[in-house]
């Protein structure tokens with residue numbers, strides 16, 4: 001049996017507010033094994049560092065490999081990131097995450113080079129390289145989950161902007177004076193179409209006495225509500241859920257239309273938990289609305305598609321980051 005060469009694999013980590021995923025990839029981006037743990041962000045950064053290192057080791061072990069065979073680790077982290085220093089400058093959904101030297105801390109624990117990027121950027125990188133073969137020159141990724149992450153590939157490269165904060169599509173204002181967003185503004189795309197926003201609207205409608213199958217499925221307080229439940233409700237013709245999802249899809253379409261007018265990319269790729277669960281219900285409305293809002297001729301030939309990477313977009317993109325950064 002041929003011996004596995006030393007330092008031959010890459011690990012991609014998707015650090016989220018509620019869970020951490022790690023995947024072991026070959027240089028050709030074949031996923032060998034993965035592992036998952038909860039983030040327990042409320043325990044503070046130090047505990048999260050340990051959980052990241054632990055889940056990386058678990059994934060490597062699951063692949064029957066040794067941490068010594070890992071050439072580099074890439075981490076997609078939420079919030080504003082300084083990729084050069086590998087620092088998390090600020091992460092709104094992670095208590096205590098202000099100016100955190102994530103790269104340094106994980107390198108100390110694993111003794112492997114670590115590279116850090118914003119999670120939306122990492123997911124976009126994953127879609128661009130692993131799903132579309134790196135071909136599109138210009139591509140925008142939009143990932144709708146608890147929040148809305150996104151990334152811009154312009155002229156073949158991840159675009160981070162003057163202060164490295166570019167691509168915050170989730171905080172584009174779509175409704176002046178609209179619902180409050182986690183960023184402090186009102187009416188952001190994220191406050192109108194993220195899973196959090198969708199759930200908030202359903203909860204308040206139920207409080208106002210509107211009827212939905214969801215209360216039969218989950219009880220009056222809807223405490224266990226998940227994206228998959230929305231799908232079940234839609235299949236059974238639930239009018240409330242239909243309206244809320246239609247509105248979220250329409251806001252997403254408006255955002256996509258704006259992007260087409262500003263950037264005019266070849267591809268706009270949508271992903272994240274909400275799109276994964278509700279692709280059939282949302283994509284047609286998103287595409288139609290985007291075309292309505294785009295300037296005449298601007299949307300012609302622009303591909304607006306759902307990513308096939310699903311939950312693996314983040315780990316895949318983080319592995320691409322690790323692979324391509326370790327090269328240089």
Ligand SMILES: [Zn+2]
Nearest residue numbers: 171181183188
């Ligand atoms: Zn916002």
